[in-house]
Amino acid sequence: MTSDSSQIGVRTLHASPQLLDCNDPLFVHPSDTPGIALVPQLLVETENYSEWSLSMKMSLLVMNKIGFIDGTCTREKYEADSFRLHQWDRCNAIVQPWIMSSVAQELRKGIVYSSNAKKVWEAFRERFDKVNATKVYHMNREISSLTQEISSVSIYYSRLNVLRAEFESIMPFPGCDCVKSREFVEFLRQQKLMKFLMGLNDTYAPKRSQILMMNPTPTIDQAYSMIIKEESQRLNSNLGVQSGILGSAPMDGGSSAMIPINTSNARNGRNWNLQCDYCHMKGYTKENCYKLIGYPTWPKFNNNNRRRRGYNGTPAVAHNENVKAQEEMYTTGTKGTGYTGGLASAPIFTHEQYQ
Secondary structure: OHHHHHHHHHHHHHHOOOOOOOOOOOOOOOOOOOOOOOOOOOEOOHHHHHHHHHHHHHHHHHOOOOHHHHOOOOHHHHOOOHHHHHHHHHHHHHHHHHHHOOEOHHHOHHHHOOOOHHHHHHHHHHHHOOOOHHHHHHHHHHHHHOOOOOOOHHHHHHHHHHHHHHHHHHOOOOOOOOHHHHHHHHHHHHHHHHHHHHOOOHHHHHHHHHHHOOOOOOOHHHHHHHHHHHHHHHHHHHHHHHHOOEEEOOOOOOOOOEEEOOHHHEEOOEEOOOEOOOOOOEOOOHHHOHHHHOOOOOOOOOHHHHHHOOOOOOOOHHHHHHHHHHHHHHHHOOOOOOOOOOOOOOOOOOHHHHO
């Protein structure tokens, strides 16, 4: 009777609750509930296994449950302690639904009947972690064909980094710290730099040549910093030029006041936000309308210009005065404003014929 009581006391002592440190992998946080989705993308096929596996490892590392899939936290380690063994079973029952919620619906049937999260993880790795020559070829082709084109430098650089990171996840760099490995890793880094420079637009050719002539050769991050500064400088220069464009009134000898315009609507030095109340044309106001103040007298302002501006054949009074002055100038041979040579012999319409 005494021995039975002592055995019950020992079992009760082993089964008594213990305080677990929050850094212990067996610690269960109130937010560690089964069934939550740790990653946004689901495992559906071999193509997205690398991305899915990396995301799951990062999430489990944050939850301090990475040991349940990499073999560092096994059930055998806690068989002597019934409390910790029970905690391991609880944590394993939480990690396994996490994996279940992160795969496609048709892949979940085999997970339900498994009793170990590590076995489930290994089964998915053996089924989907297939790196073959075809996948490597297509990834290399996608990387080599990537160019900047109409994208900004930052977007192009980000896309290149994503492809490189995905490629390195299936073809990692050598982990050895020997001289040959370091030289090979340095060679691969230079290849990344060359690919980044080759994909840039030709407008960055001077800066590209400057980078290639530097000794020692900069890293890809340093080269990106130099290129992005060049892009920022060009954008600021173009913005300064556009903001300096001013809209001017027609050259009729009148007011020379210049009105600043919105550069997004600027074209040929005009402010296309304005509209004439008389002819309803855009680019000027009623005070500067040629139909009211008269057309200019310089030679290149011919009848084609008038037709493009909506001239309907009915000249304004100010325009008639200019025609009269030109008739007198050409018929008499008198040099005046706008006269560039002796054109007295040229056929001239009279004022009545012009009307």
